[in-house]
Amino acid sequence: MSGERAYRALNTQSLLQQVILRYMLDGQAASKRGRLAWVTSGFPVEIPVAMGITASYPEQYGAVIGSEKVGPALCGFAEDLGYSEELCSYARSSIGSTSKPGESPMGGLPKPQALLACNNICGTVLRWYDAISQMTGAPVFLLDTPPVQGEQQPHHIAYVRRGIERLVTFLSSTFGVSLEEQRLREVATYATQAIDLWTKSLEACKNKPSPLNCADRFLAMAPIVSLRGTAPAVQFYQALYEEVRGRVSQGIGAIRDEKIRLLWDNIPPWFDIFKFFNGLAKRGVVFPADTYTHAWSGSIEGEDLFHNVAALYSNVYLNRGLQAKVDKIVELIKDYDLDGFVMFSVRSCKRYSVGQLVSKERVTEQTGVPGVVIEGDMVDSRLFNEAQIQTRIDALLEMFQ
Amino acid sequence: MIYFVHKEYKNTLTGGSALIEAATKQDSLQLSYGDVARSSEQRLRELSMSRRPTVRYVYPHIPLELFLAHGITPSLAWPDPSVQGGFEGSLQTFACSLARNLFSQRSTGGFSSLSGILFPCNTCDSLLNVADVWRHRFPEDKLFRLTYPAARFDDDSVRFLAEELKILSESLKDAFGRPFSKDELAAAVALVNRFRESAQILYACRIINPNTVSYFELARMVREFLTSPNADTVEPISGSAAAVLKKLEQEGQVGTVKSLKEELLSGTLSSTKIAVESKIPRIMVVGGMTEPLAIASLFKDSGKLSDEVIVLDLLSYGFKTVFTPPVNLEGDPFVAMSRSILNAPSEPTQEGLPRRLEFIKLLLSKLSINILVVCEQSFCDPDQFETPPILKIASEAGVPSLRLPIDPELSDRTRLEGRIQSFLETFGGSPR
Numbered sequence: 001m002s003g004e005r006a007y008r009a010l011n012t013q014s015l016l017q018q019v020i021l022r023y024m025l026d027g028q029a030a031s032k033r034g035r036l037a038w039v040t041s042g043f044p045v046e047i048p049v050a051m052g053i054t055a056s057y058p059e060q061y062g063a064v065i066g067s068e069k070v071g072p073a074l075c076g077f078a079e080d081l082g083y084s085e086e087l088c089s090y091a092r093s094s095i096g097s098t099s100k101p102g103e104s105p106m107g108g109l110p111k112p113q114a115l116l117a118c119n120n121i122c123g124t125v126l127r128w129y130d131a132i133s134q135m136t137g138a139p140v141f142l143l144d145t146p147p148v149q150g151e152q153q154p155h156h157i158a159y160v161r162r163g164i165e166r167l168v169t170f171l172s173s174t175f176g177v178s179l180e181e182q183r184l185r186e187v188a189t190y191a192t193q194a195i196d197l198w199t200k201s202l203e204a205c206k207n208k209p210s211p212l213n214c215a216d217r218f219l220a221m222a223p224i225v226s227l228r229g230t231a232p233a234v235q236f237y238q239a240l241y242e243e244v245r246g247r248v249s250q251g252i253g254a255i256r257d258e259k260i261r262l263l264w265d266n267i268p269p270w271f272d273i274f275k276f277f278n279g280l281a282k283r284g285v286v287f288p289a290d291t292y293t294h295a296w297s298g299s300i301e302g303e304d305l306f307h308n309v310a311a312l313y314s315n316v317y318l319n320r321g322l323q324a325k326v327d328k329i330v331e332l333i334k335d336y337d338l339d340g341f342v343m344f345s346v347r348s349c350k351r352y353s354v355g356q357l358v359s360k361e362r363v364t365e366q367t368g369v370p371g372v373v374i375e376g377d378m379v380d381s382r383l384f385n386e387a388q389i390q391t392r393i394d395a396l397l398e399m400f401q
Numbered sequence: 402m403i404y405f406v407h408k409e410y411k412n413t414l415t416g417g418s419a420l421i422e423a424a425t426k427q428d429s430l431q432l433s434y435g436d437v438a439r440s441s442e443q444r445l446r447e448l449s450m451s452r453r454p455t456v457r458y459v460y461p462h463i464p465l466e467l468f469l470a471h472g473i474t475p476s477l478a479w480p481d482p483s484v485q486g487g488f489e490g491s492l493q494t495f496a497c498s499l500a501r502n503l504f505s506q507r508s509t510g511g512f513s514s515l516s517g518i519l520f521p522c523n524t525c526d527s528l529l530n531v532a533d534v535w536r537h538r539f540p541e542d543k544l545f546r547l548t549y550p551a552a553r554f555d556d557d558s559v560r561f562l563a564e565e566l567k568i569l570s571e572s573l574k575d576a577f578g579r580p581f582s583k584d585e586l587a588a589a590v591a592l593v594n595r596f597r598e599s600a601q602i603l604y605a606c607r608i609i610n611p612n613t614v615s616y617f618e619l620a621r622m623v624r625e626f627l628t629s630p631n632a633d634t635v636e637p638i639s640g641s642a643a644a645v646l647k648k649l650e651q652e653g654q655v656g657t658v659k660s661l662k663e664e665l666l667s668g669t670l671s672s673t674k675i676a677v678e679s680k681i682p683r684i685m686v687v688g689g690m691t692e693p694l695a696i697a698s699l700f701k702d703s704g705k706l707s708d709e710v711i712v713l714d715l716l717s718y719g720f721k722t723v724f725t726p727p728v729n730l731e732g733d734p735f736v737a738m739s740r741s742i743l744n745a746p747s748e749p750t751q752e753g754l755p756r757r758l759e760f761i762k763l764l765l766s767k768l769s770i771n772i773l774v775v776c777e778q779s780f781c782d783p784d785q786f787e788t789p790p791i792l793k794i795a796s797e798a799g800v801p802s803l804r805l806p807i808d809p810e811l812s813d814r815t816r817l818e819g820r821i822q823s824f825l826e827t828f829g830g831s832p833r
Binding site: 130 | 496525
């Protein structure tokens with residue numbers, strides 16, 4: 001074991017870098033052609049993609065800002081413009097980066113011609129994109145997907161569906177493009193294939209040892225967010241799944257000595273992602289499941305595409321109530337045979353985080369496994385107290401000894 | 402074009418404090434924010450003695466008429482400035498300060514008169530999740546939700562909200578065994594219209610002459626009605642407006658005020674222009690779910706200043722509730738209530754920032770506002786995102802602005818008062 005790392009890197013990482021580089025270059029080229037939209041991670045991107053619009057993802061760029069450890073500086077630029085430090089750090093760093101692209105990784109995201117927000121992941125996205133609109137002049141389109149309580153009602157689907165029709169009208173008038181059903185079906189097929197492969201890779205983590213750890217999934221999720229509905233995403237997930245299958249068949253785990261299996265809830269601290277998870281890997285802790293990367297699932301394929309888009313995108317993890325979140329965590333703990341869970345209470349993200357104190361109690365009641373809530377942020381490392389977090393994690397791990 | 406020139410407010414229009422006393426029959430200027438809060442609590446306790454259920458509501462844009470039509474009293478869940486802790490085991494410190502305050506009230510034995518509570522859905526993330534936490538912590542409470550469209554006002558959003566109102570109506574009937582009554586709806590619409598008409602008149606009068614009625618008093622009367630909408634609470638504000646109108650009639654200015662009121666309702670102000678030569682500052686207060694009485698009390702208690710300097714608020718519990726258009730009883734009542742709610746002045750929880758900014762710009766220029774106060778509730782995303790663009794347009798309009806980070810407990814009260822006082826002194830609008 002001496003000299004060996006506790007964590008095994010994926011071979012597909014180099015392919016991931018190529019795919020993401022191409023995505024960035026495509027974004028820059030599209031911006032120059034006047035065909036770029038910034039899109040929220042839960043937006044039904046199949047529609048703009050089918051209409052020939054390239055998408056860039058500010059949340060993903062937020063992850064880059066975080067991992068480059070420039071979150072505090074870029075958030076600070078937004079605070080200089082008057083945005084409270086209590087606001088979402090994805091939004092603050094995005095506003096800061098738009099304000100000072102020259103001081104941002106890769107010169108900032110390419111300039112958008114439209115801003116497409118879907119509030120199925122949080123209410124902040126509308127206000128964040130409004131702020132970007134004020135700075136760039138790009139118009140905002142809101143696809144309003146009210147949170148779903150229980151079963152989605154017919155009037156709810158009808159309302160979201162009308163929003164999708166308005167989206168098509170908006171894109172047509174903004175970009176002078178049109179939507180062909182055949183092309184939308186092709187895009188939907190690519191999206192389904194990528195999501196199927198991604199889901200299989202995630203489910204492979206039910207094996208012991210788990211072939212993927214949290215950091216692996218958080219990095220590998222990039223194409224499912226930013227290239228959903230395209231061929232390169234399918235190619236990447238095919239390669240990833242092959243590698244994951246290979247690991248499973250050979251009994252190779254993501255970490256060398258798997259002892260404790262935990263669930264991770266919420267976005268990770270991007271600025272600390274390797275240090276945090278690899279540090280725990282050295283202690284035999286692996287995270288075979290998390291709620292964040294499992295959020296991209298389902299297919300819009302079928303007879304009535306718009307209906308399916310309305311149903312699928314309204315019912316995403318963050319657009320359902322607390323009980324639905326608890327149910328999902330309980331299901332993951334059981335299916336992946338986990339020993340406990342870590343809830344990262346992200347100060348930036350009220351939609352994801354407010355309620356975790358109650359969720360923690362419920363999950364433990366229903367599964368019998370212990371959990372811990374740690375507090376911090378995903379991009380703004382000023383809000384991350386490493387020593388305090390370590391103490392709480394240590395307390396959790398002691399329960400397994 | 403309507404054009405006013407006022408050298409001194411007190412010499413124009415209404416004749417000042419004598420009118421206030423005549424209208425309200427009580428010297429509310431002696432009351433404090435705490436007194437009013439205690440009075441509201443007392444009113445709620447009285448309500449709880451009756452057999453009529455009381456449902457507290459968190460977000461001010463609800464169909465008051467619907468609840469009344471079910472024989473239920475809707476009562477706004479006001480923040481309590483005196484509440485201490487109680488949320489810690491359930492909510493993180495970064496949940497919005499209003500949500501924490503309400504939760505603390507409930508967990509420390511408040512809300513004794515509660516028959517049920519209504520939370521909004523699709524307005525902000527904190528309140529969305531707090532409703533779930535509430536349901537878990539207080540399973541004995543009847544918890545209702547009303548989901549709003551966040552998208553712009555159009556037929557789709559009206560239809561969506563109308564359906565949600567039907568669901569709410571069914572839930573109320575099931576929970577309390579009180580069916581929806583069309584007769585009670587008609588009475589409720591009349592009652593609520595009487596309140597809004599009166600409050601709108603007073604708002605319009607205060608823009609022309611802030612001495613018409615003190616801002617504190619107006620906020621108090623609005624609060625009393627929203628705490629318990631009934632004939633008793635509509636009477637003071639209605640009487641106050643009637644007295645003001647009588648005086649205006651003598652001066653031949655009723656048409657002027659009514660015209661301003663209508664323009665405020667439509668958000669146009671196309672024929673209004675107010676010019677003021679008074680040295681007293683004319684302040685507009687903007688923000689979200691900040692208690693107008695808290696703001697009034699900050700100004701009242703800031704040394705020699707009076708809340709007379711506040712000529713208008715654009716707060717959720719103030720202007721934005723008061724200037725909700727009436728429910729049209731013709732046709733489907735649920736569609737009519739939906740249309741009324743969605744036609745109220747836009748909130749930062751909704752789509753439409755550019756239009757909101759345009760409206761503020763219009764008010765600044767047409768109403769001779771020379772100071773803008775922007776209230777920003779702690780950990781409130783909608784408030785905090787909206788503040789920078791508002792400050793920017795104020796700056797572009799040449800209107801000095803003051804940003805007030807605030808929480809329901811006024812935990813930073815001394816500093817807030819100090820900021821207000823020193824800002825006004827810097828501005829040159831020293832007290833008389």
